Amino acid sequence: MPELPEVEVLVRHLNTVLPGKKVLRVDVLRAKSVRPTRPEELGHALSGASFQRVQRRGKYLLFRCQRTKQGSRQEITVLGHLGMTGRMYVVSQTEPLPRHAAVVLNLGTERFVFEDTRYFGRFSLDTRAAELLGPEPLSPEFVPGSFALCLRASKRPIKTRLLTQDIVAGIGNIYASEALFQARISPRRTCRSLRPLEARRLWRSIRAVLRRAITAGSTIPLNFGGEGTRDGLFYYGRGPGAPVSHTERLRVYDRAGEPCVRCKTLVRRIVQAGRSTFYCPACQR
DNA sequence: CACCATGTTCCTTG
DNA sequence: CCAAGGAACATGGT
Secondary structure (H helix, E strand, C coil), X not given: CCCHHHHHHHHHHHHHHCCCCECCEEEECCHHHHCCCCHHHHHHHXXXXXXXXXXXXXXXXXXXXXEEECCEEEEEEEEEECCCCEEEEEEECCCCCCCCEEEEEECCCEEEEXXXXXXXXXXXXXXXXXXXXXXXXXXXXXXXXXXXXXXXCCCCEHHHHHCCCCCCCCCCHHHHHHHXXXXXXXXXXXXXXXXXXXXXXXXXXXXXXXXXXHHHHHHCCEECCCCCCCCCCCCCEECCCCCCCCCCCCCCCCCCCCECCCCCCECEEEEECCEEEEECCCCCC
């Protein structure tokens, strides 16, 4: 899925098109995508409501909406998650719906589309998942001392632990490899084996890598709409004028067999907890 | 056909 | 009870 940076960039984009728009009708084409909310429930809550702003928490999107019910204001929050293949965008009503449209909101002349090929994502009234997350890596809540302390409590490999979202939110399979590469720490090290200095270095790398990615994604022209073919460029398709390749952005991810950008040793791919990890066996100890 | 995929949750095992 | 690993979910690309 889109990880924290991709979601952040999407949220910033949606905030330029969504606030003020009113939901005239809700079409749930895949009941699974709104679980555990029932489709009628979502339609009932969201019909007639207006978008105010979109926020991000980890990889989750929070759509803050407002509805006037007999004079009194009612706040409604929809929790969104892109899963592995989700996209959310606003397009004209005349645009044909994609094959895997999961939820469609009629906004008048436009519509909001949540499309999701594999249906791992969500668009739901149940916001509990976002409340169980660890600290936001780019907020002051993410403190190096507490981070180091959390790591001491786990015997798991650091790479798989970064993916659980409870020590820190928003890191996925790509940026876990990237952060460990920048910190020069082997993904196979157990959390508790990290020296305080290494934990601190990882803390810094996590923030630097995520920040960098957000900046890159905000700079490149992206195609947020439904038409764009996903070509790996920051998850979305290219917009007009975007560079041909994004590979410069990621230093180790998906580079098995290529020379390490730092020492030329060949980058290695291993599997941890069923997922690919990429690292340089020489730089990362 | 085989294997791979930017995620989360549930089940089993130790 | 807890932690860790694996399967499941579902579809498409190579």
